[in-house]
Amino acid sequence: MKIAAGTLPEKRYALFLAARDSDYVKKVYGGYFNVFLSAFAEEGERWDLFRVVDGEFPEMKELHKYDGFVLSGSPYDAYGNDLWIHKLCFFLQTLYHMEKKVLGICFGHQVLCRALGGRVGKSITGWDIGLRKVRIVKDCLLNDLVGAEYAAEAPLPPNSLAIIECHQDEVWEVPSGAEIIAFSEKTGVEMFTFGDHIMGIQGHPEYTKDILCNLIDRLLGNGCIERGLAEDAKLALEISEPDRKCWERICRNFLKGRS
Structure with a gap:
């Protein structure tokens, strides 16, 4: 997909989609690609989709043409031995050495750590589903992440942001x-950076509450989670809101080199 370009040179980004579109997301949003575009894309950019979960990757010789890459969440384990996951790790190592901007979300956050020498695995405390308060290590860092102009216009909570979570794996050790x-109180590594071109976020800045509610229903129907956990997660969504605008700003600033 290409977003209408203005007078500035076109920037080019790629989404590595590590999950297959759910029926709900296809019906309501036209697929996860559109969900990510809505969250991260801006005017004058070209975004390409590669369904890495189905073995679809860009040509190695084309990688230099991209300004940044986003790696999505996935129902697969980041420590798994599927062929496409091994190939993905190789691509991520290549992008790291090329110093390309790479943003990993949930599974993407975890597999980035694996590819670059960290350790990932099952959380010993089980699933984390719903809204979670994430604590930024320093107040000043949050201002840097969202940008000075945004911070001046919109009061920020003191060094914490609410984000939608849905995972049972986590990063054990960063590279x-x-x-x-x-x-957070549940997860020791909610965000990490590696230099100025790698960022991982455990939560889902791109998710809307309805997407998570549908996912909760599917996980419950498949017997992956218990009813009590599902009900608690939905209740939290009813009474609180994720800080989506801040998260989108953080991701955009990182990808566009504004932070």
């Missing part, structure tokens, strides 16, 4: 040289 920049 050597990476920096943990956010954590």
Whole structure:
């Protein structure tokens, strides 16, 4: 998909989609690609879709043409041995050495850590589903992440942001040289950076509440989660809101080199 370009040179981004579209997301949003475009894309950009879960990757010789890459969540384990996951790790290592901007979301956050030398696995405390307060390590860092202009216009909560979560795996150890920049009472590594071109976020800045509610229903129907957990997660969504605008701003600033 191409967003109408203005007078500035066109920037080009790629989404590595590691999950297949649910029937709900296809019906309501036209697919996860559109969900990510709504959250992260801006005027004058070209975004390409690669369904890596189905073995679809760009040509290696084309990687230099991209300004940044986003890697989505997935129902697969980031520590799994599926062929496409091994190939994805190789691509991520290549992009790291090319110093390309790479943003990993949920599974993407975890597999980035794996590819670059960190450790990931099952959370010993089980599923994290619903809204979660993520604590940024320093107040000043949050201002840097969202940008000074946005911080001046919209009062920010003190070093914490609410985000939608849906995962049972987590990062156990970040790669050597990476920096943990956010954590929560449930998960020790909610965000990390590696240099100025790698960022991982455990939660889902792109998710809307209705997408998560539908996912909760599917997980409950498949016997993956218990009814009590599903009901608690939905209740939290009814009474609270994720800080979606802040998260979208953080992701856009990172991808566009504004932070």
